[in-house]
Amino acid sequence: MSEDSEKEDYSDRTISDEDESDEDMFMKFVSEDFHRCALLTADSFGDPFFPRTTQILLEYQLGRWVPRLREPRDLYGVSSSGPLSPTRWPYHCEVIDEKVQHIDWTPSCPEPVYIPTGLETEPLYPDSKEDTVVYLAEDAYKEPCFVYSRVGGNRTPLKQPVDYRDNTLMFEARFESGNLQKVVKVAEYEYQLTVRPDLFTNKHTQWYYFQVTNMRAGIVYRFTIVNFTKPASLYSRGMRPLFYSEKEAKAHHIGWQRIGDQIKYYRNNPGQDGRHFFSLTWTFQFPHNKDTCYFAHCYPYTYTNLQEYLSGINNDPVRSKFCKIRVLCHTLARNMVYILTITTPLKNSDSRKRKAVILTARVHPGETNSSWIMKGFLDYILGNSSDAQLLRDTFVFKVVPMLNPDGVIVGNYRCSLAGRDLNRNYTSLLKESFPSVWYTRNMVHRLMEKREVILYCDLHGHSRKENIFMYGCDGSDRSKTLYLQQRIFPLMLSKNCPDKFSFSACKFNVQKSKEGTGRVVMWKMGIRNSFTMEATFCGSTLGNKRGTHFSTKDLESMGYHFCDSLLDYCDPDRTKYYRCLKELEEMERHITLEKVFEDSDTPVIHITLDLESSSRGSDSSESIDSLTDLLKLTSQKKHLKTKKERNSTTASHQNAREGQEVYDRGHLLQRHKQSNSDVKDTRPNEPGDYMVDYFRRQLPNQGLV
Numbered sequence: 001m002s003e004d005s006e007k008e009d010y011s012d013r014t015i016s017d018e019d020e021s022d023e024d025m026f027m028k029f030v031s032e033d034f035h036r037c038a039l040l041t042a043d044s045f046g047d048p049f050f051p052r053t054t055q056i057l058l059e060y061q062l063g064r065w066v067p068r069l070r071e072p073r074d075l076y077g078v079s080s081s082g083p084l085s086p087t088r089w090p091y092h093c094e095v096i097d098e099k100v101q102h103i104d105w106t107p108s109c110p111e112p113v114y115i116p117t118g119l120e121t122e123p124l125y126p127d128s129k130e131d132t133v134v135y136l137a138e139d140a141y142k143e144p145c146f147v148y149s150r151v152g153g154n155r156t157p158l159k160q161p162v163d164y165r166d167n168t169l170m171f172e173a174r175f176e177s178g179n180l181q182k183v184v185k186v187a188e189y190e191y192q193l194t195v196r197p198d199l200f201t202n203k204h205t206q207w208y209y210f211q212v213t214n215m216r217a218g219i220v221y222r223f224t225i226v227n228f229t230k231p232a233s234l235y236s237r238g239m240r241p242l243f244y245s246e247k248e249a250k251a252h253h254i255g256w257q258r259i260g261d262q263i264k265y266y267r268n269n270p271g272q273d274g275r276h277f278f279s280l281t282w283t284f285q286f287p288h289n290k291d292t293c294y295f296a297h298c299y300p301y302t303y304t305n306l307q308e309y310l311s312g313i314n315n316d317p318v319r320s321k322f323c324k325i326r327v328l329c330h331t332l333a334r335n336m337v338y339i340l341t342i343t344t345p346l347k348n349s350d351s352r353k354r355k356a357v358i359l360t361a362r363v364h365p366g367e368t369n370s371s372w373i374m375k376g377f378l379d380y381i382l383g384n385s386s387d388a389q390l391l392r393d394t395f396v397f398k399v400v401p402m403l404n405p406d407g408v409i410v411g412n413y414r415c416s417l418a419g420r421d422l423n424r425n426y427t428s429l430l431k432e433s434f435p436s437v438w439y440t441r442n443m444v445h446r447l448m449e450k451r452e453v454i455l456y457c458d459l460h461g462h463s464r465k466e467n468i469f470m471y472g473c474d475g476s477d478r479s480k481t482l483y484l485q486q487r488i489f490p491l492m493l494s495k496n497c498p499d500k501f502s503f504s505a506c507k508f509n510v511q512k513s514k515e516g517t518g519r520v521v522m523w524k525m526g527i528r529n530s531f532t533m534e535a536t537f538c539g540s541t542l543g544n545k546r547g548t549h550f551s552t553k554d555l556e557s558m559g560y561h562f563c564d565s566l567l568d569y570c571d572p573d574r575t576k577y578y579r580c581l582k583e584l585e586e587m588e589r590h591i592t593l594e595k596v597f598e599d600s601d602t603p604v605i606h607i608t609l610d611l612e613s614s615s616r617g618s619d620s621s622e623s624i625d626s627l628t629d630l631l632k633l634t635s636q637k638k639h640l641k642t643k644k645e646r647n648s649t650t651a652s653h654q655n656a657r658e659g660q661e662v663y664d665r666g667h668l669l670q671r672h673k674q675s676n677s678d679v680k681d682t683r684p685n686e687p688g689d690y691m692v693d694y695f696r697r698q699l700p701n702q703g704l705v
Contacts, residue, residue: 084307087176087409088333089153090146090199090417094137096158100175100211102244102300105255110548113238113539120264123224123281125184125192135171135183137196145200146417149333169221173210176302177365179411180210190222198412200419205229206463207366207413209296215286223295224281226268232464235265235280239538240549244294245287256299258549259284298461298537299552301371303335303405309375310338310401319382321345322392328400329439332417335405337436339443342381342397344389356447357566358456358527360400360440360518363423364414365407367461369535372552374401374459376559391563394570395454398447403436423458424514426521437518444522455489455529455566456522462534466541468497468558469505471532473523482528483508484584489529491580492568497561499543500554533558 058065089095158174169191173180181196198204205227215221233239240258248254260282268279286293313319328339343354361374381388381397391397402408406417416422422437431438447453457470470490474483486508494503510520523530535558539549568576 084311085336086151087303088149088151088335089409090143090333091148091150091153092143093153093410094158094174095153095176096172096174098175099304100178100294102294103249103253103255104552105249105253106551106553107257110539110545111240111258111551112548114240114260114263115238116264117262120262121281122264122266122268122279123190123192123222124268125186125224125226126269128186131192132168132185133182134168134185134191135173135180137174137181143200145419146332149335167216168214169212170214171210171212173411175211176304176409177300177368177411178209178211179207179413187222189219191224193223193225194227195225196411198407198415198419199410199417201415203229204366204412204414207297207411209300209411210294212293212295213291215289215291215293217286217289220283220285222262222281222283224279226277226279228265228278228280229275230463231267231278233265233278233280234463234466234536234538235263237466237538238547241280241282242296242299243284244296246292247288256296256552297366298368299372299555301368301375303402303408306338306371306402306405309378310340313340313378313382318384323382328443329435331404331406331435332433333406333409335409337403337405337439338401340378340397340399340401342392342399343395344392354394354396354451356396356398356451356453358398358444358447358453358522359459360403360457361459362401362405362408363403363437363458363518364421364460365404365411366413367535369461369537369550369555370459370533371402372555373533373535373558373562374399376556377562378559379556380560380563387563387567391566395566396451398443400436400440403440423518424516426518427516440518441521441525444525444527448526453527454570455531456519456527457531457533457562458518460532460534462536465505465534466536466538467502467505468500468533468535469502471519471534472506472508473510473520473530474508484581484588486528487584488577488580489565489569490531491584492576493561493565495580496564496568497558499545500540500550500558501561502542533562 055069056067057069058067060066167188168185171180171183171191171193172178179195180193182194184192186192193208193210195205195208206229208225240260240263242256243259244256245254261284263280263282265278265280267276269277310325313323314325322342322344324341326339326341328337330336359374359377361370362368364370378399378401381391404412404416404422406412407415410417414421416434416436418433420434422434425434426437426441428434428438444453444456462469470493472486472490474486487506490501490506491503494501510523514520517532519530519532535555536550540546545554571577
């Protein structure tokens with residue numbers, strides 16, 4: 001396709017008047033132009049020949065001043081020096097000047113979950129005026145709603161922490177993604193902590209991230225967070241808090257690690273409105289005196305981390321050729337929401353045949369594990385491996401790595417600065433209130449007008465279940481074939497990653513309360529493979545990783561497995577695709593036979609496929625004796641480096657496989673026609689017999705390159 005049309009693909013015409021820069025950003029561009037070209041604007045001369053404008057510049061050439069137009073600012077506000085822009089906070093938020101940075105580190109051995117001893121205590125703290133308040137950040141609530149933002153937040157002198165005594169810990173959380181409202185010293189080495197609810201709400205207390213200083217090594221300290229609102233928590237299932245020591249990082253290059261003893265999650269005293277709150281308590285000994293340490297609910301990944309990562313891409317002469325970074329929109333606080341378009345540029349119309357894949361993350365700011373999965377995906381898809389090149393040649397990837405930067409910046413767990421959950425507002429028409437999800441939906445709509453979108457996935461974190469799994473879409477009134485086909489990609493993912501991804505935990509339904517989520521809205525727009533990927537905050541119950549926490553590298557590896565499964569799903573060799581489809585049919589038949597004895601009136605279409613046995617990845621079929629040989633898939637990934645090699649591989653197996661595939665397709669058609677004869681698919685514009693149409697049209701892998 002032409003160069004102009006390629007630019008059109010890279011840039012989504014989906015932004016509003018927010019694309020005009022803030023005054024400080026504009027002045028940055030002006031100063032850069034003057035410094036580079038030593039130019040003067042026309043009105044500097046007062047010459048009536050030139051109108052008063054800042055867009056005409058005068059450049060001194062060959063002894064005279066020559067007018068020219070100012071170079072346009074980079075599209076959608078991303079400057080030529082990179083995507084970094086000043087981080088904007090609600091104007092009343094206090095922010096310390098020191099920048100918090102952490103090293104990347106992976107433990108040499110998986111970190112085990114905590115096993116209760118039965119001796120854990122449940123501290124209860126009655127209100128006492130004698131207790132010492134050592135940290136208080138309640139001023140963040142002096143406004144009932146978001147008003148406006150500033151770079152750096154509150155510009156008045158920062159309120160200094162309470163003066164400490166020799167043995168009193170000092171706390172701080174007035175930094176990016178930090179969250180702490182109040183700390184009370186209740187005993188010599190015991191502290192009661194209250195985390196701040198999401199700004200402009202009175203709930204969603206789950207995320208915590210704070211700094212501690214002035215400690216003594218070897219002393220057993222107890223920390224108790226007292227205002228969680230969820231009755232169930234992974235802390236009751238062995239999850240440990242995260243700890244980071246700056247001295248350990250500097251001396252031994254050790255980063256975030258799981259710590260804590262006497263860990264317990266329990267219901268505590270009722271709140272003022274009669275609601276019950278829940279506490280998390282743990283004990284810990286610091287490794288060094290006078291260290292600077294941090295505790296967190298999950299591995300932090302801030303808006304600044306994202307911007308620095310994108311700057312690295314933007315400044316890379318190789319990756320920047322096939323990864324274009326643009327600004328999708330601006331948030332309420334006027335922070336940038338970035339969108340990445342990843343594909344191999346072509347100068348002919350063939351690139352319009354490429355199908356699209358959409359990934360988004362961090363709509364819930366406290367679910368930092370989703371950012372680590374996104375980072376792993378971007379690391380791989382922007383890498384130099386043959387499979388990454390094949391994916392870029394095959395698809396157009398649209399990626400929104402952080403949908404809720406405002407919430408990430410202020411340390412919210414679930415909401416934006418509108419005080420609402422963005423992932424319940426994809427159907428909203430309030431563009432000004434929910435800009436990131438409004439523009440994402442609009443971007444997808446425009447993209448679908450130009451090319452087929454074969455998969456949408458929104459990355460999340462889960463606070464009550466282990467492992468990694470997916471939620472898909474499927475109504476009870478859908479066709480049986482669609483009902484099975486939407487499960488193929490998650491099943492492939494479980495086979496490629498059997499020690500992390502659990503197919504048995506996947507669910508495929510559309511609840512009324514979830515109709516405003518990205519997954520459901522995109523599915524109703526026509527994307528059949530529309531998923532939410534949920535990653536636990538804790539760890540795995542599967543395979544070799546059973547009973548251990550996930551590290552950042554474990555989370556990042558899911559980005560690779562996602563790409564690997566996408567190649568499997570669209571492989572010209574359809575062996576894996578049809579084996580998974582057969583496995584799903586047999587799983588359904590197996591459950592149906594069991595249900596017949598329990599409730600003969602239960603319709604087949606209502607029966608879930610969430611079998612515990614399927615969580616065992618490529619060995620999941622062992623419980624189905626009749627399919628043992630059929631479902632033993634190869635454990636090695638077949639790498640198809642180029643289209644020529646893929647076609648060659650397909651041709652070499654075509655003669656041997658052709659008869660079997662004809663039989664398989666006819667067999668599937670016959671069975672689905674019989675089972676669907678009384679089932680009507682209510683999906684808009686969906687053919688009545690989907691299976692016939694599905695095999696009549698091109699398979700997902702065909703015509704992609």
